[in-house]
Amino acid sequence: MAKNNRGKTLKNLPAHGRGQCPHCNRTGVKLMYEIKGENKTIKVCKVCKNTPADKLTA
Ligand SMILES: [Zn+2]
Structure with a gap:
């Protein structure tokens, strides 16, 4: 699996x-x-x- 949440990818995101x-x-x-x-x-x-979507209240 590629490392999608490291390096340059993070720099392009707001607040890294x-x-x-x-x-x-x-x-x-x-928040990856x-x-x-x-x-x-x-x-x-x-x-x-791994939290199911129905457990998320936000
Ligand atoms: Zn959390």
């Missing part, structure tokens, strides 16, 4: 892909994983990447 995870509320984490909900896509950190 860092922010506050809407699920665990940690700040300064890389998208969880597809019913009508929106939520970006979460790697800790929360």
